[in-house]
Amino acid sequence: xxxxxxxxxxxxxxxxxxxxxxxxxxxxxxFPSPTTRWLNNRSLTSxxxxxxxxxxxxxxxxxxxxxxxxxxxSSLLIFLTTMNTAGLLPYTFTPTSQLSINMGxxxxxxxxxxxxxxxxxxxxxxxxxxxxxxxxxxxxxLVIIETISLFIRxxxxxxxxxxxxxxxxxxxxxxxxxxxxxLTIMPVTAIFTGILLFLLALLEAAVALIQAYxxxxxxxxxxxxxx
Amino acid sequence: xxxxxPTPWLALxxxxxxxxxxxVLPKMLKHSFPDNPTPRSKQDLHKNKWDxxxx
Numbered sequence: 505x506x507x508x509x510x511x512x513x514x515x516x517x518x519x520x521x522x523x524x525x526x527x528x529x530x531x532x533x534x535f536p537s538p539t540t541r542w543l544n545n546r547s548l549t550s551x552x553x554x555x556x557x558x559x560x561x562x563x564x565x566x567x568x569x570x571x572x573x574x575x576x577x578s579s580l581l582i583f584l585t586t587m588n589t590a591g592l593l594p595y596t597f598t599p600t601s602q603l604s605i606n607m608g609x610x611x612x613x614x615x616x617x618x619x620x621x622x623x624x625x626x627x628x629x630x631x632x633x634x635x636x637x638x639x640x641x642x643x644x645x646l647v648i649i650e651t652i653s654l655f656i657r658x659x660x661x662x663x664x665x666x667x668x669x670x671x672x673x674x675x676x677x678x679x680x681x682x683x684x685x686x687l688t689i690m691p692v693t694a695i696f697t698g699i700l701l702f703l704l705a706l707l708e709a710a711v712a713l714i715q716a717y718x719x720x721x722x723x724x725x726x727x728x729x730x731x
Numbered sequence: 732x733x734x735x736x737p738t739p740w741l742a743l744x745x746x747x748x749x750x751x752x753x754x755v756l757p758k759m760l761k762h763s764f765p766d767n768p769t770p771r772s773k774q775d776l777h778k779n780k781w782d783x784x785x786x
Contacts, residue, residue, distance in 0.1 A: 510733055515739045515743065532755065579755045582759060602743055605743055608745075609747070
């Protein structure tokens with residue numbers, strides 16, 4: 505029974521078309537390319553406003569040399585929020601519930617910030633392995649622990665997003681199956697489960713946005729450490 | 732768990748990065764953020780008077 509519940513995360517192929525391709529390409533129709541006109545339509549203006557607000561929020565605590573990453577991290581935020589929220593629609597496939605996509609993004613970007621830090625300011629980057637104000641006796645253990653935590657970061661980043669979205673979708677599938685099954689037998693319980701389903705859907709919408717933001721926020725923190 | 736099936740792993744990874752670099756990055760790059768317009772003060776009107784300098 506559990507295996508068949510996870511089947512919704514199998515990368516679906518319909519008529520030899522992998523639906524992941526459609527799920528990743530199609531949402532960008534909702535984001536028109538800005539024109540060279542001074543005034544754009546409402547959707548473009550609101551997207552522009554949101555992009556500028558999000559970028560300034562993320563990059564406020566980062567030193568000026570790190571501002572070169574503005575395009576990458578803000579596009580990543582838009583990418584993840586779009587993928588997550590589009591996956592909440594029925595019968596769609598959520599690309600960000602796949603470990604491959606999330607690990608690809610997390611690993612590559614984490615490695616980018618670490619290599620940047622090691623190349624431009626190696627002493628400063630390595631200094632993060634020993635937090636300030638720690639007792640001198642604990643130095644060897646602390647360095648080992650901090651190194652392990654450094655290398656766990658990409659895995660944590662990718663798996664966090666995957667697990668959150670997978671768990672959310674799984675819960676929605678479970679409660680909807682339960683509601684439907686109980687509708688004829690125990691209608692009152694089915695109504696309560698339906699209310700739970702509604703609340704879960706709201707939670708999943710919030711989780712979709714929050715998890716994307718957390719992903720980008722953590723990457724910006726790792727960038728701030730290394731730049 | 733279907734996320735651990737190795738067959739589409741590399742294809743999904745490369746495909747998502749390709750679409751990200753080819754579609755999302757250029758789209759976000761085209762967004763421009765002009766400065767907010769500053770209100771005109773009354774003194775500016777009196778500073779640069781029009782003088783018919785070629786007569």
